[in-house]
Amino acid sequence: MASAKSILDQILHRYTLHRDSPTSTKDKLHGAAFLVVDKSGPIYAGAAGHTSLPINASTPAFSTDSFLWVASLTKLLTTICLMQLVQQGKLHLDEDVREKLPELTKWGILRGFEEEEKKGEEQGKKAILEEITKPITARQLLTHSVGLSYDLGHPLLERWAKEVGKKGNTNSMTVEGWTTPLLFSPGEGWVYGTGLDWAGVLLERMTTTTTTTTLGRYMRENIFAPLGMECSTLKPATELLENPEKRIKDKLVRMALRDAKTGELSLGELPISTAWDPKAESGGAGLWTTAEEYGKVxxxxxxxxxxxxxxxxxxxxxxxxxxxxxxPQLNEKGLEMIKEMGRAFHAGIMPEFPEGFDAVDHGLGGLLNMEDVEGKRRKGSMMWHGYCNSHWWIDRETGIGACLLVEQFPFADPVVIQLYDDLERAVYGELVPEWKKITAAVV
Incomplete structure (x- = not known):
């Protein structure tokens, strides 16, 4: 009978490319790493494939020590940082932070556009901006209930940005780029966006004294160093110059792009080019790490x-x-909006749950499933994923957590979603029973 490790290894191998693979890259990934942990550390660690394309004799193998951009997997770590301040009594989740983050009130709430007659010109549209009168809190920033959305792809925000001549966007990784109107009054809904970026800015402003504190430096001192995460960083370009002995470029995973029509892979560039050397350290999407190191978190x-x-x-x-x-953190309106988003964009919000599954809420750090998922994680588990298709979950009831790290674009890649589902089902069907027997024998 095959062991749980061999079954998980086989799944990873089946979905990834190898030197003896057929020429076609359809329905494949160039590489992937998967780690499952309990509170003592890894109970499974595996990887397959390679770190670049095309694959030949000199292409490095993908490993759990391969270094890559994990984008929104950053949000869990930023939340941990803010919760450290909460526990120390330096921050209250429901205190008004508008004074510390005045940029958030600069534009107000975007309620839409009104028609405006212009003599001798075509009819134009003017943004309807409403003053923010309610408090903005850290809880709202951490749960996406503040009203901040990413602007690219959002028609109202893109139209507003054009009207005001805004330079940069929320992918620019600058405070100016993150500065946009809210889409609803703070606390009165749910929309995925830059709340965690602003949470990082809040932390920097609250912890800076005689010397400037950056989010990356704070993470280094309060998460990376205590956990022995030597490669993890929010500024890899700087890390490469200051600590060449870490050889992060030798372990770097290149981005693979899947053609929407053919499903074939090709080598590509980062979808957010500033991620390698950002001007501002992003609490929402700035982290570069390895599967081994993320598993430590x-x-x-x-x-x-x-x-x-x-x-x-x-x-x-x-x-x-x-x-x-x-x-659970969301009010009735927030729940209504997150469930609506899950129905409209299931593959992008909650792909690990069955279609129609809406027993969800949002915690401080990620999405919660409020019921068991059959054959998979237990109720009360937390999860999230990143722009380049990496994923994580923590199941406290079972006592495990896991992360799948890939460097694949576009977002919501169907091959990654299927791989992740196969891996999780094997974890609960094969690995967890085996792990429980071992731990019971030790006790």
Whole structure:
């Protein structure tokens, strides 16, 4: 009978490209790494494929130590940083932070556009901007309930940006680029956007004293160093210059692009070119890391969730604080909007759940499933994913967490979604029973 490890290895191998693979790259990935942890560390670590295209004798193998941009997987770490401040009493989740983040009130709330007659010109449209009168809080920033959306692809925000002559956009990785109107009054809905970027800015402004604190420096001192995450960074270009011994470029995974018509892969560039050397360190999408190192974060959260002294010491979070992170945060309007988004863009919001599954909420750090997912994670688990198709989940009830790291574009890649589903089902069908037997025998 095959072991759980061999089954997971086979799944990864089946979905990835190898030197002896057929010429076609359709329905394949150039490489992937998958890690499953409990509170003590990895219980499975595997990788398959290669770090670049085309694959030949000199193309490095993809490993759990391969270095790549994980985009929105950053959000969990930024949340941990803010919750450290909450636990220390330096920040209250429901305090008004508008004074610390005055940029958020610059444009107000965009309610739409009104027709405006212009003599001798074609009829134009003028933005309807309403003053923000309600508090903006850290809780809203961390749960996407503040009203901030990414502007690219959003017709109202793109029209507004054109009207005001805005330079840059939310992908520019600058404070100016993140500065947009809200789409609704703070706390009165849910929309995915730059809330975590602003949470990072808030942290920087709250922790800067005589010397400037950047989000990356704070993460280095309060997450990366305590957990032994040597390669993880928000500014790889700077890291490469200052710490060449880490050889991150040798471990770098190149971006693969899938052709929408043929399904074939080709080598491409980062969809956000500024991610390699950003002007501002993004709390929403700035992290570069490895599967091994991201797994250390998931394991540390599980340790903190168990109430262990080690977990509290490493992450600076008590069990009660972690419990708060995993508690549902959205009000009725927020729930209505996140479920509507899940129905409209299922593959982009909650692809690991069956179509029609809407027992969801949002915690502090990620999306929560409020019911068991058959054959997969248990109720109360938290998850999220990134622009280039990496994923993670933490299942406190079972006692495991996992991450799948890939460098694949466009977002919501169907091959990654199917791979992730196969891996998770094998985790719960094969690995968890095997792991439980081993841990029971040790006890």
């Amino acid at each position: 998931l394991a540390a959260v599980l340790r903190a969730a168990s109430g262990s002294e080690e977990g509290e010491r490493e992450l600076g979070l008590t069990k009660e604080t972690v419990d708060q992170m995993f508690s």
